Amino acid sequence: MSQIxxxxxxxxAIPDIAVSVMDVSKNYGSVxxxxxLSLEFPRGELTSLLGPSGCGKTTLLKIIAGLLPATxxxxxxxxxxxxxPGDDRAFVFQDFALLPWATVLRNVAFGLELRGVAKAERxxxxxxxxxxxGLEGFxxxxxxxxxxxxRQRVGLARALSVDSQVLLLDEPFSxxxxxxxxxxxxxxxxxxxxxxxxxxxxxxxxxxxxxVSDQIAILLPRPxxxxxxxRPTGFRHKDVANIRRDTEYLDIVxxxxxxxxxxxx
Amino acid sequence: MYLFGRRLPNMSSLIFxxxxxxxxxxxxxxxxxxxxxxxxxxxxxxxxxxxxxxxLGETSYAFxxxxxxxxxxxxxxxxxxxxxxxxxxxLLPWVxxxxxxPLTALVPVLMVLFGFGMTSIIITTTLFAIWIIILNSxxxxxxxxxxxxxxxxxxxxxxxxxxxxIYFWAALPEIIGGVRIGLIRAVKxxxxxxxxxxxxxxxxxxxxxxxxxxxxxxxxVLVLLFALAFTLAECLGWLEKRVSYYASSR
Ligand SMILES: Nc1ncnc2c1ncn2[C@@H]1O[C@H](COP(=O)(O)OP(=O)(O)OP(=O)(O)O)[C@@H](O)[C@H]1O
Ligand SMILES: [Mg+2]
Numbered sequence: 001m002s003q004i005x006x007x008x009x010x011x012x013a014i015p016d017i018a019v020s021v022m023d024v025s026k027n028y029g030s031v032x033x034x035x036x037l038s039l040e041f042p043r044g045e046l047t048s049l050l051g052p053s054g055c056g057k058t059t060l061l062k063i064i065a066g067l068l069p070a071t072x073x074x075x076x077x078x079x080x081x082x083x084x085p086g087d088d089r090a091f092v093f094q095d096f097a098l099l100p101w102a103t104v105l106r107n108v109a110f111g112l113e114l115r116g117v118a119k120a121e122r123x124x125x126x127x128x129x130x131x132x133x134g135l136e137g138f139x140x141x142x143x144x145x146x147x148x149x150x151r152q153r154v155g156l157a158r159a160l161s162v163d164s165q166v167l168l169l170d171e172p173f174s175x176x177x178x179x180x181x182x183x184x185x186x187x188x189x190x191x192x193x194x195x196x197x198x199x200x201x202x203x204x205x206x207x208x209x210x211x212v213s214d215q216i217a218i219l220l221p222r223p224x225x226x227x228x229x230x231r232p233t234g235f236r237h238k239d240v241a242n243i244r245r246d247t248e249y250l251d252i253v254x255x256x257x258x259x260x261x262x263x264x265x
Numbered sequence: 266m267y268l269f270g271r272r273l274p275n276m277s278s279l280i281f282x283x284x285x286x287x288x289x290x291x292x293x294x295x296x297x298x299x300x301x302x303x304x305x306x307x308x309x310x311x312x313x314x315x316x317x318x319x320x321l322g323e324t325s326y327a328f329x330x331x332x333x334x335x336x337x338x339x340x341x342x343x344x345x346x347x348x349x350x351x352x353x354x355x356l357l358p359w360v361x362x363x364x365x366x367p368l369t370a371l372v373p374v375l376m377v378l379f380g381f382g383m384t385s386i387i388i389t390t391t392l393f394a395i396w397i398i399i400l401n402s403x404x405x406x407x408x409x410x411x412x413x414x415x416x417x418x419x420x421x422x423x424x425x426x427x428x429x430x431i432y433f434w435a436a437l438p439e440i441i442g443g444v445r446i447g448l449i450r451a452v453k454x455x456x457x458x459x460x461x462x463x464x465x466x467x468x469x470x471x472x473x474x475x476x477x478x479x480x481x482x483x484x485x486v487l488v489l490l491f492a493l494a495f496t497l498a499e500c501l502g503w504l505e506k507r508v509s510y511y512a513s514s515r
Contacts, residue, residue, distance in 0.1 A: 065419050085419045097416035101434050111420040114430075162420065 018043040018198035019064060019166055024073030025223075026059055033059045035223035036073070041166075041215075046192045046199035048209035050256065051219030052263040057202045060224075061168050064200065065091050077166060087115065090159035092169040096151045098143040104130065105139040107154050111162040122161075129157040133187075149180035160191075166198045174204065181208075186240050188212045206256045210249055218256065221263050230256070299481045308485035316470060317486070323466035327383060328455045331390020335447055338391075339398030340440055344432050346399065347406025357403075364396040368454070372461045383465060386458035393454025394447035401443025405436025445501040452494045 019041040026034040033056040041047045049057045062068040064075055066085040075082040077089065090111065098107050105123060106113075108130055112122035130139055133153040143151055152172055159167055173181045189212060192199055203209050209216050216230040235246040243249055283301050290300030311317050346353040346360075371392065375385045409432065417431050433440075459468030467486060474482040 062415075067415055067419055085421055087421065089419070091416065091419040093412050093416060095410070095412050097410070097412040099413070099431075099434070101437075114417065114420040114422045114426055 016043040017041065018078060019200065020076050021060070021064065022074045022076070024060070024063060024070045024075065026056065026063060026068070027071045032223035034063075034070075035225060037219075037225050039217055039226050039229070041198055041200055043165075043198050044192075044196055045214035046188070046201055046212055047215040047217060048213040049200065049202045049217050049219060050204075050206065050209045050260075051224065052221050052260065053204070055219045055221045056224040057219060058170055060219075061091075061170050061200065061202055064166075065089055065168050067091075087162070088164055089166045089168060090162050090164040092152075092155050092159045092167065092172045094171045094174055096143070096148075096155045096175070098151060098154055100143055103140050103142060104135060104146070104154055107143065108157045108161055111158050115162060125161050126157070129161040132160070133157045147180075149176045149184070152176055152184070160195065164197070166200065169199065169201045171202050171204060173208070185212050189240055206253050206260070207244075210252050210256070211243060216252075216256070218259060227259070296478065297480055299484065303481050304484045304488060307481040308488060311482060311485060312489070316473075317489075320466045320470050320486075323383070324455055324459065327386045327390055327458070327466065328451060330387045331455060332394060332448060332451050334387070334391040335394035335398055335451065336444060339395040339443075339447070340402050340433075343399040343402025343440075343443075344406050344428065344436060347403040347409075347436070348428075348432065353403070356399075360396050360399050363392070364400060368392050369457055369461070372458060376462060381462060381464060385462055386455065386465065389458035390451050390454040393457075394451035397450065398440070398443040398447040401439045401446075402436055405439030405443075406432050408439075409435040441505055445505050448501055449494075449498050452497060456490060 017040045021037060021039045021041075024034055024037045025032070037056075037060065039047075049060060051057055059068065063070050064077075064082065066082050066089070077086070099110065102110065105126055109117075109122040109126035112125060113119075117125075127139065130136060133156055135150060135153050135157065138146065138150065143154065146154070152175070156172070159169075173184050176184060185208060188199070188201075191197075192212075192214075201209075201212065210232060214231065214236065216232070218227045218230070219225070220227045230252060232248060232252055234248040235243050238246060286298070286301040290298050290303065342356070346356055368389070372385070372389055375388055375392075379385045379388060413431055413435060414427065417427050422430065456467065459466045460471060461468070463469055463472040467490065470486055471483065474480075474486070
């Protein structure tokens with residue numbers, strides 16, 4: 001049986017919260033993007049933000065990143081209030097945000113460069129993560145010489161190499177083709193298992209969210225709140241190849257679709 | 266250009282115009298137009314003389330100083346305008362006015378303010394070059410990919426880092442384009458400045474030659490200046506081609 005429950009009944013059995021969003025509102029002029037949104041992100045898990053287009057997923061992610069100020073409310077990372085960007089969070093961008101004039105090596109090391117790590121050390125660490133994401137041999141290539149999937153691997157390696165506890169990913173695979181996307185999803189599961197990090201993952205795809213997430217937060221259209229939080233439990237330990245055939249997986253996908261279909265015109 | 270079915274090298278039409286000049290000069294229609302051959306002979310006679318070398322030295326000095334200020338003030342100001350709405354709104358009208366203004370008319374004002382010499386010439390040169398450099402740097406920053414800026418901020422970039430590691434490089438192709446046009450304008454500026462403030466450099470030479478009716482000398486110096494300006498523009502065009510591959514790969 002799937003364990004689906006609304007947020008206000010969320011179990012206090014998961015004590016360790018890496019990021020908590022408390023009553024956050026955000027207005028763009030007269031547009032209310034977020035209204036009194038509260039959500040908690042357990043440490044070491046991957047939480048997806050899922051919702052109709054324009055409901056404020058990017059906005060929420062940027063507020064957590066400290067790139068945008070909230071109009072009201074509070075964000076805490078490890079119990080410390082967020083006032084701007086910080087070493088404890090790293091961002092992966094939908095459009096990759098790579099420096100076109102720099103090699104893969106410098107791009108991956110760029111986060112460390114900005115954080116003041118010495119050249120030899122940061123290139124050492126960058127090389128490790130370039131290998132980890134499967135880009136060995138492309139260290140001296142420029143972004144325009146890579147495919148979309150490879151570019152996003154660079155973006156991912158850059159975010160991983162700064163070794164932040166929280167990783168914020170805004171639709172990281174939406175500009176990547178379907179086959180690469182599936183590979184990425186499998187890699188994400190492995191990353192969540194091996195890196196001791198908290199992942200906050202924005203996606204449009206219900207299947208993707210259910211496939212990779214420990215917890216899925218469904219957002220409603222503007223002004224956005226969390227309508228429910230779903231925690232798939234039954235198939236997490238299964239082999240990645242069998243998840244898509246699991247009945248709980250299929251149930252949850254169906255259930256999310258039936259609650260979101262009202263908002264799709 | 267083709268002649269008798271054969272393709273002639275670029276600019277060979279110059280030979281025709283040169284011959285025409287020679288003929289007109291030999292006919293002695295006006296003392297103002299000496300034969301072209303005489304002009305070139307004069308050019309080679311005077312090119313090594315202390316007077317011309319001094320004029321060349323002074324001109325290069327004024328040019329380099331003027332360009333130096335135009336670049337090192339123009340690029341940062343342009344980038345700041347692109348980054349910051351308030352600075353942009355304060356300065357943009359002025360930049361646009363000065364870009365199209367007849368700057369020659371300002372030279373007498375500069376002479377009053379900065380005296381009758383090198384300082385005024387350098388400032389004239391800077392004034393000719395700087396506006397297009399500012400505008401192009403600004404345009405380069407305006408087209409920057411916003412997420413690059415956010416990326417830098419999210420990794421904790423200081424404004425200083427963002428300026429030198431993101432904005433400058435992102436705007437570089439436009440900046441180089443602006444510097445190229447700026448340098449060509451600076452050539453005009455340095456010559457016009459010298460002509461109006463005719464105590465140093467080529468301005469002084471022109472004054473000397475024309476008041477003594479040394480027309481061949483006068484023309485020789487003019488040919489020299491045209492050749493220098495043309496060579497500089499060609500070199501810059503070549504340099505710009507070498508960096509433009511990078512603009513297209515952004
Ligand atoms: N800079 C801005 N100025 C004004 N309104 C904005 C701005 N950024 C976002 N919005 C509005 O806020 C709402 C939420 O935007 P946001 O980009 O967070 O949505 P999203 O959930 O990420 O959408 P998508 O799924 O299409 O990426 C949208 O209605 C958008 O029009
Ligand atoms: Mg978005």
